[in-house]
Amino acid sequence: MRTPVVAGNWKMNGTKATVATLLQGLKHGLQPGRANVLVCAPFPYLSQVADELSGTAIQWGAQNVSEHPSGAYTGEVSVGMLEDFGCSHVILGHSERRALYGEQDDVIAEKFCAVQAAGLTPILCVGETLEQREAGATMSVVEQQLMAVVNRAGITAMTKAVLAYEPVWAIGTGKTASPEQAQEVHQALRARLAREDGAVADSLSILYGGSVKASNAAELFACPDIDGGLIGGASLDAEEFIAICQAAG
Ligand code: PEP
Numbered sequence: 446m447r448t449p450v451v452a453g454n455w456k457m458n459g460t461k462a463t464v465a466t467l468l469q470g471l472k473h474g475l476q477p478g479r480a481n482v483l484v485c486a487p488f489p490y491l492s493q494v495a496d497e498l499s500g501t502a503i504q505w506g507a508q509n510v511s512e513h514p515s516g517a518y519t520g521e522v523s524v525g526m527l528e529d530f531g532c533s534h535v536i537l538g539h540s541e542r543r544a545l546y547g548e549q550d551d552v553i554a555e556k557f558c559a560v561q562a563a564g565l566t567p568i569l570c571v572g573e574t575l576e577q578r579e580a581g582a583t584m585s586v587v588e589q590q591l592m593a594v595v596n597r598a599g600i601t602a603m604t605k606a607v608l609a610y611e612p613v614w615a616i617g618t619g620k621t622a623s624p625e626q627a628q629e630v631h632q633a634l635r636a637r638l639a640r641e642d643g644a645v646a647d648s649l650s651i652l653y654g655g656s657v658k659a660s661n662a663a664e665l666f667a668c669p670d671i672d673g674g675l676i677g678g679a680s681l682d683a684e685e686f687i688a689i690c691q692a693a694g
Pocket residue numbers: 454456611615616617618619654655656657675676677678679
C-alpha cells in the first residue's frame with residue numbers, strides 16, 4: 446500500500462509575514478491523516494519554515510538544488526545546505542526549471558543522485574507540453590524524462606524517490622488534466638518502470654500536479670495510480686491546501 450504524498454510548491458512567492466501566516470494556518474488547521482504532507486519553500490525562508498515546522502508532522506523541502514557539493518558556483522545552493530536546514534525533499538526537473546532555465550535531463554539526473562546521496566528524497570517532475578500532447582508524443586516525452594534518471598541512478602533508486610506527473614499545459618493555467626487523462630499517464634509511467642522492476646514500480650508514489658484545487662483533488666486522488674499531488678498556486682492558501690491534504694486521506 447503506497448502512502449499518499451501531498452507536496453506544496455510555493456515557487457517564488459512569499460514574504461516573512463505571509464510565510465508566518467501560512468505556516469500558522471497549516472500547523473493549526475491540518476488534522477493528522479494518512480498522507481505525508483510537505484511544503485517546498487524558497488531558499489531564504491527555509492530557516493523560518495524549519496523553526497515553525499520542527500516537531501510537527503509537516504515536512505519541508507526545496508524547489509531546486511545544485512548538482513555540485515560545494516565550490517565556485519555563484520548563486521547556487523548545495524544539498525548539504527538543504528540538509529543543514531532540515532529539508533527532507535527536493536523538487537527536481539520542474540517544467541519551469543526545464544523551460545526557463547534550460548535544465549536538461551542529464552543535469553537533472555546528476556541532481557537526483559546528489560540529493561539521494563545525502564539521504565534526501567527527490568521529487569522528480571516529468572510532463573509534456575500542449576504541442577507534444579497534440580502531436581501524440583506524451584508517453585515518449587515523459588518516459589524519456591523518467592528513464593534519463595533511471596538509467597543514471599539505477600532502478601532501485603526509485604524506491605527512495607517520488608515521481609510527479611505535471612502536464613505543462615495544466616500548470617498554473619487553471620486547466621486540470623481530467624482524472625482519466627492523468628490516470629492514463631500515471632499507469633503508463635508505472636508500467637514502464639515495471640519493465641525494469643515490478644516491485645519498485647508498485648511501491649513508487651506518483652503525484653499529479655497541474656491546477657489541483659480542493660474542488661478537484663478528490664476525484665484525481667481516487668484514481669488507482671495517482672498517489673497524491675504536487676500543488677502550486679493552491680498551496681499558498683492554508684485552507685485550500687489543507688482541504689487538498691484531507692482529500693488524499
Ligand atoms: C506546480 O508548480 O508544480 C504546479 C502544479 O502548479 P499549479 O498547481 O499552480 O498548477
